[in-house]
Amino acid sequence: MIPLIILGLGRIGAGNIGLAGSIPLSHLGAALSVGGFEIQGLIDPSEKRRRLVVEHYPKVNPDIVVDSLDALRLNHGAAIVIATPPEKRLELVTELLNMKPGLLIIEKPLSTDFETGQKIVTLCAAANTELRVNFNRRFDQRHIDLRAVAPSNPKTIILRYGKGLYNYGSHLIDLLMNWYGPIHSVKAIGNEYEPELNNGQDRNISFCCHLEAGFDAYCVGIDGLSYDQFEIDIFAEDSRLEIADGGVVFRQYRPQAGKHYAGYTQLEQIGSENIAPVGGLTELYLAIQAHFDNPKGLPGCNGYQALMNLAILDAAERSFSNGEIQTIPSFKR
Template structure:
């Protein structure tokens, strides 16, 4: 039986239409993530494009459609509201929700806001409201990604020494996930320095892609290389430890764990030997897991798996990369511009 009511603002890809893609596991949108959860009833959704009503009703025929956020909030009592609009509209949407509803949770796509200048305004809006703002850094809800974190924390593969990253589609888009995963797994990036800029489809969203070097503390060095996604889409991470390696492949659908052992060709040398290969990790719906967590937050039995501060941190990394680019590839300290 549904105990809580939900609404979705923005019926684009992550809000709705990803679930029209037959290659994607369901649910891959906020609409179906709520529709599939028995503890939540999706009662309303809004989009400026009227034609999205027909698409919505293909997947969720009983959900009321509105063309304005204000109309949706005036006509419904909502416990959870998803914000799936472009980042430049997030702050105004959050403000509308806080001022015109009693929502207990705002579940917002990343990045939470469009710029660091909006971070202070966001914190002021949320002050003393009692409303949880939960960002969708989606891999935080994936059990395979949690196993990576637990394996690193166990020390099974020794000390982390180097990180190699390969990615497409922007320091704000893909970067939000990459910077958050590294933060969650091994710690914050402290310093960055741009090497060059690479053209990708994210340029049309004013989201540049850079190849760059970075440091985590004094012992860990990293290299991130940007690729043009007109050739292929790519998100990969290699974590090199003193006693092994962990490889994140296919956007996290595959994770390979390696240990150090005897080299099979050369006497007296060591090699990396495959311990295990976990695949089809994204067959587990991150959004479904996120909504499960949201229900437990509403019930008071769990804390949010992802916080506002988690989502703001990648913005500081992105800002430092932009500063390095604008300052002729200078080394920049992350957080300097807080």
């Protein structure tokens, strides 16, 4: 049995119950579904969240559902999940590394800023602790299959998002880099003419990414929407691939001459649209099992890749403020 500790019992930690039918959309749900994990600690300062976990998961020992790490006696070598807000990540990671975890899983983003993220990655490397940042689409089988048939040499990519650069924006950037490689530079589209509008909030910044592969991808941040926006269009010379509704819907298009008018060529959808919930957590826990059985090549977003993600978000903010192109530093991959 693999010892498992989860810090943060909100939606991604232990909630999202029944959100996608039988597909687990929380760390606790996925671990219990896969099996082979000994739940040693479920930690959250919220009495309401702890109570809901005890009510919804009767197989969990209520004695390990506690308000702090201090309430438990824990062994070294556990898989530890951090599903708490990112504001105090550095302090928390520093404390957890004293427990010598066998694996550290952090919910995206790695931290609230690049400098703090760099410290976290350095600490984990010094402690020889394997680190993964959970961008769940990396493990979702539908996205893995789609990547295999996606255009290998697109002309451009348009990514649209709401709900914040460090929230939905970070997911888009991870998918973009995972599929098409490193980003060389970032340039904001428009710039900050009213700095007082920031108020410390996670903004929806629009920016262009120039990839090392030689093409541009445009991230369009949209404010004021009453609905979720997380969509991607990948344009190739003779096709378009659409990822809609946060990855629930996939559509593929090919040119059709004379579709509406003689002499004009428009895109026609080919095949049926592919619709299914976005998973990835069950696959993550299967990968964790394999890693503990044979520690090699754990998939997912490692610390350096997560740091590159933060560097791009940071560059978008700086470019938004000063209007200049920001070159992304090189990273160990």
